[in-house]
Amino acid sequence: MRDRLRSRHLVTHVVLMAGALLMVSPFLWQFLTSLKTLGESTRIPLTVLPEAPRWENYSAFFDVVPVGSMAVNSVLALALRVAGQLLVASLAAYVFARLRFRFRGPLLAGFLVVLMVPPQLFVIPQYEVIRTMGWLNSVQALALPGMFSAFGVFVLYQFMRTLPPELDEAARMDGANPWQIYLRIILPLCRPALAALTILTSLFSWNDLLWPLIVNTVPDRMTLPVGLATLQGAQGTDYPVLMAGSLLTILPMVLVFVLLQKQFIRGIAMSGLKA
Amino acid sequence: MPTTDTTGAPAAAPPAGNGPAGGPPRRNRPNRHPDNAWAALLLAVPFGGLVIFYLWPLLRTVLLSFSEGTAFTGYTISGFQNWQRLFENGDDVWRALVNTLVYAAIVLLGVPIAMVIAALLHQRGLRGRSFYRTLYFVPVVTMPVAVAMVWRYIYNGDFGLLNEVLDAVGGPTRAWVADPDTALYAVAVVGIWMALGTNLIILAAGLEAVPQTLEEAAMLDGAGPVRRFFSVTVPLLTPSIFLVSVLSVIGSLQMFDLLFIMLGRTNPALADSKTIVYLFYEEAFVRNDRPLGAVIALVTLVVTLAVTAVQFRLQRRWVTYA
Numbered sequence: 001m002r003d004r005l006r007s008r009h010l011v012t013h014v015v016l017m018a019g020a021l022l023m024v025s026p027f028l029w030q031f032l033t034s035l036k037t038l039g040e041s042t043r044i045p046l047t048v049l050p051e052a053p054r055w056e057n058y059s060a061f062f063d064v065v066p067v068g069s070m071a072v073n074s075v076l077a078l079a080l081r082v083a084g085q086l087l088v089a090s091l092a093a094y095v096f097a098r099l100r101f102r103f104r105g106p107l108l109a110g111f112l113v114v115l116m117v118p119p120q121l122f123v124i125p126q127y128e129v130i131r132t133m134g135w136l137n138s139v140q141a142l143a144l145p146g147m148f149s150a151f152g153v154f155v156l157y158q159f160m161r162t163l164p165p166e167l168d169e170a171a172r173m174d175g176a177n178p179w180q181i182y183l184r185i186i187l188p189l190c191r192p193a194l195a196a197l198t199i200l201t202s203l204f205s206w207n208d209l210l211w212p213l214i215v216n217t218v219p220d221r222m223t224l225p226v227g228l229a230t231l232q233g234a235q236g237t238d239y240p241v242l243m244a245g246s247l248l249t250i251l252p253m254v255l256v257f258v259l260l261q262k263q264f265i266r267g268i269a270m271s272g273l274k275a
Numbered sequence: 276m277p278t279t280d281t282t283g284a285p286a287a288a289p290p291a292g293n294g295p296a297g298g299p300p301r302r303n304r305p306n307r308h309p310d311n312a313w314a315a316l317l318l319a320v321p322f323g324g325l326v327i328f329y330l331w332p333l334l335r336t337v338l339l340s341f342s343e344g345t346a347f348t349g350y351t352i353s354g355f356q357n358w359q360r361l362f363e364n365g366d367d368v369w370r371a372l373v374n375t376l377v378y379a380a381i382v383l384l385g386v387p388i389a390m391v392i393a394a395l396l397h398q399r400g401l402r403g404r405s406f407y408r409t410l411y412f413v414p415v416v417t418m419p420v421a422v423a424m425v426w427r428y429i430y431n432g433d434f435g436l437l438n439e440v441l442d443a444v445g446g447p448t449r450a451w452v453a454d455p456d457t458a459l460y461a462v463a464v465v466g467i468w469m470a471l472g473t474n475l476i477i478l479a480a481g482l483e484a485v486p487q488t489l490e491e492a493a494m495l496d497g498a499g500p501v502r503r504f505f506s507v508t509v510p511l512l513t514p515s516i517f518l519v520s521v522l523s524v525i526g527s528l529q530m531f532d533l534l535f536i537m538l539g540r541t542n543p544a545l546a547d548s549k550t551i552v553y554l555f556y557e558e559a560f561v562r563n564d565r566p567l568g569a570v571i572a573l574v575t576l577v578v579t580l581a582v583t584a585v586q587f588r589l590q591r592r593w594v595t596y597a
Contacts, residue, residue, distance in 0.1 A: 012395050013403075019392060020410040023468065027413070029436055030425045042434045092321035100307065101314035107322065114329045118529060118579050120555050120572040124339065124565050125332030148324030178313040207418040209532045210552070214560050225420040225532075232424060232536055239428055246421035257416040261409065264416070268473060269480045 027247075034058070034244035041239040054240065061245035064238075069220040070227040077142035077212070077223060078205040084143060085201050086194060089152030094182045096153075097160035098168055108157075114150040123214065130215055137221040142212050146205060152197050155270060159193035160186060196267030199260060206253055224249045339569035346563060357566045361574070368571060370547070371554040372578060378463050378550060379527035379582075385467035386519055389474035390512070394504055396475075397482045408479075412472035419469065423536035426465045427452060430537070452537050458544035462533050469533075470526065474519045481515025482508070513594040521586050528579050531556065551575050 033041050035053040061067060095101075096108050126145050135141045163186065171181045187194075212223045219227070228246060231237075257264050340357055342350035361368055392411065396404055414422065429436045432450025441448050451461040485508065493503045509516075531552040538545045549557070551571065559568025 009398065009401060012398060012401065016392070016395055016407050020407055023411050023414060023471070026422065026425045026429060026468075027417075029429060033428065044434055044439075046434065046436065046439050088321045088324060091317050095314050095318050095321075099310035099314045099317075101311045102308045104314075107318070110322070110325060110330060114325065114333075116580075117333065118572070118575045120552060120575055121336045122329055122332040123555075124559055124568055124572070125335035126328055127560075128335070129327060129332075145328045148321065148328050150325065150329065153321070178310060178317070182317070203416060207420070209420055209535065210556060214556075225418055228418075228420050228424065229536060232427075232539055242424055243428070246418075246424050250417040250421045253416045253418070254413060257412070258409065261405075261412075264412075265408075265476055268415075268476045 030243045030247055034240055034247055036240045038238055038240060041243075057240045057244040058248065060238075060241045061248065064241065064245075065227045065231060066220045067224075067227065067245070067248075070222050070224050073139060073142065073216070073221060074206060074223040074225075076139045078202055080139060080143035081146045081205045082198055082201045084147030085149060085152045086198065088148055089156050089197065090187060090190065090194065091182070092153045093156035093160050094178075094186055097157050097163075098165075098181070098186065099178060111150040111153050115154055119210075123211070126211075127214055135215075137216050137218045141215040142223060143205070145211065146201070146208075149201075152201065155197050155200075156190060156193055158270075159190055163189055192263075192266065193270070195260075195263045196270055199256070199263050200267045202256070203253060336569045336572055339566050340573055342566050342569075344566075346565065350566065357570045360567065361570055367549070367554060368551075368574065371549045371551045371571075372574070374459055374548060375528055375530065375550045375552075375578075376582075378459060378466065378530055379524045381460065381463035382466040382470060382527045383520060383523055385470050386474055386516065386523060388467070389471055389478055389519070390509070390516065391504075392471075393475050393478040393482055394508055396479065399487075408475070411475055414469045415472035419532035420536050422469070423465065423533045426461075426533075427537045430461055453542055453544055455544040455547040458538060458542070458548045462530075462537055462548070465533055465537070466527065466530065470523060474523065477519050477522070478512065478515050481512050481518075485511045510595055514596055517586075517590055517594045521583060524582055524586065525579060528552075528575065528582070551578070 032048065032050065034057055035055065036047075036050040036057075037054060040047055040050060092111065096104065096111075122145065130136060130141045130144065135144075167185055167189075168181055171185055176184070207225060208223075209225045209229065212226050213229065216222050216226065219230070222230070228249060231242060231245070338352065339350060341352055341354060343353040343356065344350040395401075396407060430451040432438065432448075432453060435451070437451065438448040440446075449457060452458045489507050489511070490503060493507050498506065529552055530550050534548065534550055534553050535556075538548060551574070555568055555571045555575070558564045558571060
């Protein structure tokens, strides 16, 4: 019996390993290519390993686009969007989950409706709002709509509803007002949900293409994905440099994922991550 | 913001209006809305943002779809012409719709793949589970723009890795993403690859909830692993499979990044392979035809709602809730 179990696991391992190899092979190829010369990367038959690893390709990436300012834009937009989203979403979620007030139902419905509508329906007017404010090509343009996303409200609302109502009641008897209850009791208890939301919002912000592509069109105001996109199809694509650059831009999120895997997975299980 | 309770200091209000526990009620009738002032105060910023960036835009998009004009002249309500354009010479829109649905259908094929892998990972006593899970999940966290570049290079007709491998095993070779016959499918394969990790996580959570005893009972009855997978695991997993399918389709209907990068603007296959969001971007922000963009956005809403409704309808036929 035990032998049978073990041999069955052997087959399992072979299948899982083959699958895993398929999953990561694009990244291996990306890495190997990033160390080749342009000639090697377009030669037939292909060579798997670079003759002499060219680490210069990584620094060359910094010469073709303003990578420094693009990275700064990406980081600032992420920080602003995450901070804003956490504050806005936790406030709204708290009010809906813990307070009793008039028009609670219709107001909550206002948030939930937004959740069910495809994002393109907001994009044109959002662009007009940002342009009217004179904020095109700015960090706040990148972060603003995402800060008010109903997605965060929904995730935190679901979580806050599960906390026992006695918490608020006891605090109120001790004379705490709703703001104090939010700040000192509910928020600290929401740490796991806030962590999950932070990670998911960071991921959306870092990887997003459509919105930053529309609002920030000046090269040194672009985010990394948009900057990368402008390289594609440029005359005489330098594949090794392109692979080096794209590898650098995905590295931060992969590192965060490896370090915070548990929170990542919880976040996805909690929300079902939109694609 | 409506505030019927203007006393402003709800701090001392009793926690539950209809219980005597929290001290004397302020009115004879229990106050059903003791927190109006606080709710108004705390909700002001979140709700203001919602109105400016989501609710008003929703209304504005509907109005735009019935308007004419340009960004410079401003827009005026003019009736149904934009919608008529859609029906009279909307070939582009229909093709984009069909492309998007085909893409969604192909990416849906990733769900059974994820089921098999989730079931394999779920076996008792399997070593290296979290190692595998990490590897399968990496494509989910990587930037679509970046991986699309890698895949475009792999798919290259002249020096791509895929053709090299296929050539070695005697398979067909071609310019996968520059050929209108294959471009959309090639992109969809990447879609499956990117979504596999997410599907896996949700299905794994579903499997955790399946009682181990059922599997063991089936094993004692002599059912082999394949039989157990189809007769025990799959039926019990149908709610998770349903959830994953709905999310997969909704996500696929939004596909933009992969196509934008993998098929550059000069790609000969682009005209036949556009998705609905790609078309939206092109009309609204490249050709600056905002009214038509608004129409396309509204079409996406209708399609998304319709497809999701169909899925919920069909659910009754195959999803069993224990």
